[in-house]
Structures are given as C-alpha cells and as structure tokens.
Amino acid sequence: MTVLITGATGFVGQALLKELAQRDEEVIVVSGKPRIARSSPSMIWRTLPNYEAIDWLPLLDGVSTIYHLAWSSLPQSSNSDPVGDALDNIVGSLRLIEAANKKGGVRFVFTSSGGTVYGPLSTLPAPEIHRTRPTCAYGVSKLTVEKYLDFYHDLYGFNAVSLRISNPYGPGQSTGRNFGAIATFASLVLDDKPINIYGDGSVVRDYLYISDLVRAIVAAGSVQSQSRVINVGSGAGHSLNDVIDVIRSLTGRSIKVNYLPPRRFDVPISVLDVSRAEVELGWTPIVSFADGIEATLQALSGWSDKRA
Known part of the structure; x- marks a missing residue:
C-alpha cells in the first residue's frame, strides 16, 4: 500500500509522517521544503518548490491514499492577501484533485478547518450540518476546496473526505x-x-492533542466513511x-x-x-x-x- 502526503514538514504533517513510518506502507512525500533529517529512509521524498508546475499524475502511480495537508496561509494573515491565498491553496489543491480523479482508485483525505469554516456558531457543539460562514480568507479557501471535493464526488464518484479539524496542539x-x-x-x-x-x-x-488528531487522519484514510465531511476535535x-x-x-x-x-x-x-x-x-x-x-x-x- 502506497500513500502520498503533502505538507509533511508542518506540525501535523511531521506527526503524521512519524505514524506512517511505523506502518507497513510506502510513503511518497511531496514538499516544497527539503527532506526532514529524521524522516524514515524508506520514504520517497520529492522536493518540489513550485506546486503550480507539478505534474501530479506520475507521482500518483501506485498511490491508494492521499493525505492533503499542504497550505500556505494562516487564519490571521490570510485576509491581507486573499488573491494569493486562493491561487496558492484553492488552485493548487484543485490541480491535485484533478490528477487524483484522472488516476482513479484513490482515497483523498483533506485536512480542512473546523475552527474557521463555520464562523460564528448558533449551535454548541457545532455539528457538520451547521451553517458555514467563514470570517477569514483561510476559512473561505478551506471551504472552497471542500466544495470542489463534493463537486468531483457528485460528478465522478471521487472518493474523498474533508476533516474539519479544531485547534491542534x-x-x-x-x-x-x-x-x-x-x-x-x-x-x-x-x-x-x-x-x-x-x-x-x-x-x-476546541483544543485537540496531536496524537489524537493523527489517529483520526489515518482512520479517515483507511475507513470508507459514508459522510464527506467529518468534524475532528476534542x-x-x-x-x-x-x-x-x-x-x-x-x-x-x-x-x-x-x-x-x-x-x-x-x-x-x-x-x-x-x-x-x-x-x-x-x-x-x-x-x-x-x-x-x-x-x-x-x-x-x-x-x-x-x-x-
């Protein structure tokens, strides 16, 4: 079984890599940053600084699960450049989704944001059916990628799940x-x-400890859930x-x-x-x-x- 992960040098990505290294799976890491020194030697590391120029299809050969974590902005800074946020994150994600859909037979796990896509809450705790009204460009972009995954599922049967994650630490x-x-x-x-x-x-x-989050991400990659959106928090x-x-x-x-x-x-x-x-x-x-x-x-x- 081969999995591909984007955003592996971030906080969540490094924790996920550590967990995947302990499993009997081949891991392809696509990152804009150099290989992490302590990463497993069995991992296939592809350092590709320009996500817009990536030819994804060859990288997806033999891949059964994609963990898409890569994101260039933060909630507090995204409003200063919504255009850049959209180009980097929405368009970049869409290119990967399109390639994965063309390949077929892939489980796609997207790490969305439960802390930003809902906006002000009218129900506590917030279920997945709660109204979405993001208050920052980060949340708007995360929600847009979710909607594209829904679009590809409805049109092509694309096998994807969006995890609306709370506040990992x-x-x-x-x-x-x-x-x-x-x-x-x-x-x-x-x-x-x-x-x-x-x-x-x-x-x-809603603060979620990192090991709990990693278990949820791995579960989402291996379990064929009925829902396309799932909250992950404490x-x-x-x-x-x-x-x-x-x-x-x-x-x-x-x-x-x-x-x-x-x-x-x-x-x-x-x-x-x-x-x-x-x-x-x-x-x-x-x-x-x-x-x-x-x-x-x-x-x-x-x-x-x-x-x-």
Whole structure:
C-alpha cells in the first residue's frame, strides 16, 4: 500500500509522517521544503518548490491514499492577501484533485478547518450540518476546496473526505509563528516573557492533542466513511484564560498577560460535535486538556515540574 502526503514538514504533517513510518506502507512525500533529517529512509521524498508546475499524475502511480495537508496561509494573515491565498491553496489543491480523479482508485483525505469554516456558531457543539460562514480568507479557501471535493464526488464518484479539524496542539508545534495558543503561551512562560492576548481571554476553542488528531487522519484514510465531511476535535471548549490557568498551575510561575483590542475575525467560541467521527471512523479523542498541556511543556526547553 502506497500513500502520498503533502505538507509533511508542518506540525501535523511531521506527526503524521512519524505514524506512517511505523506502518507497513510506502510513503511518497511531496514538499516544497527539503527532506526532514529524521524522516524514515524508506520514504520517497520529492522536493518540489513550485506546486503550480507539478505534474501530479506520475507521482500518483501506485498511490491508494492521499493525505492533503499542504497550505500556505494562516487564519490571521490570510485576509491581507486573499488573491494569493486562493491561487496558492484553492488552485493548487484543485490541480491535485484533478490528477487524483484522472488516476482513479484513490482515497483523498483533506485536512480542512473546523475552527474557521463555520464562523460564528448558533449551535454548541457545532455539528457538520451547521451553517458555514467563514470570517477569514483561510476559512473561505478551506471551504472552497471542500466544495470542489463534493463537486468531483457528485460528478465522478471521487472518493474523498474533508476533516474539519479544531485547534491542534502538542509537542513539535512551532512557537515562532504566533499560531497555536497552547504552544506559544507555554514557550513564552518558560522564557519569562509576557503573553499578548487579543480581547479579554474569554475566547473559547476546541483544543485537540496531536496524537489524537493523527489517529483520526489515518482512520479517515483507511475507513470508507459514508459522510464527506467529518468534524475532528476534542468536543470540549476551553478559553485562553483556561490555558493560562493550567500553565500557571503546572509551572508554578507568575504569568504577565497583556490584553489587547480584539480582532474582528476571531469568533467568540468554537467547539465541535465529534459524534460522527466516533460512529464512522471508530475514533474518539483520548488525551485530556491538562495532560496535553503538560506534555507540551515537557517537550520545551526550560521546563521543570514545580509540583514535585
């Protein structure tokens, strides 16, 4: 069995690669960045910096599953260049989808965004049938790729699933991109630096530990689910102030927080209903909020457990 993964050098991609390396599967990695030094030597690595020029069909020879993670923008920066976001991500994804459809016999797993495609929620937790109203270009592009996958399914029977993922976190997440509250806050606290929060800290998100997410992605690639859209999250909400409280409790440190004016695109609360994933993928999250934060802290330099 051969799988292909895009976006393998990102936080989720590296965790997925680690899991796939432990399985009896050939992995083709298509990335715009050089090979990760610690990646398995059995992996076939294709460094292709220009996604627009990729001839996908030869790369898909023998491939049975595609995990499409590659994405060039972030929610907070996408509104500054919606055209570039669309060209890079919608058009780039569509080229891969078109090639996979021509090849046939491929399971296509797309990592969408449960945190951005729904927009302001009227139902908590949000089921997959909830209205979609993205408030940033990132969410609009993710939703557009979902719609193209629906289009190819309806027209050609294309075998695809979009995973609407909440807010992943855990060891290995970058702390330098101002993306990922738990890893960023943990790093700042360990460096004795202040935390900047937009708003009063009451914004609630559904935080999902990375190992739980990887299990869901792999399950989606191997299980033929009936639904084309599936939420993947913890099913529980925690505020930014909750994150700080847990870090404070685990580290025993005094934490300086600067509360800044809120951002317009930040929805006040985002929590996902994951019952469909439980039924169709046989998946459920395992790692608790506090345990996940502790594991994230332990992976960062400067950590010491002050509770001992």
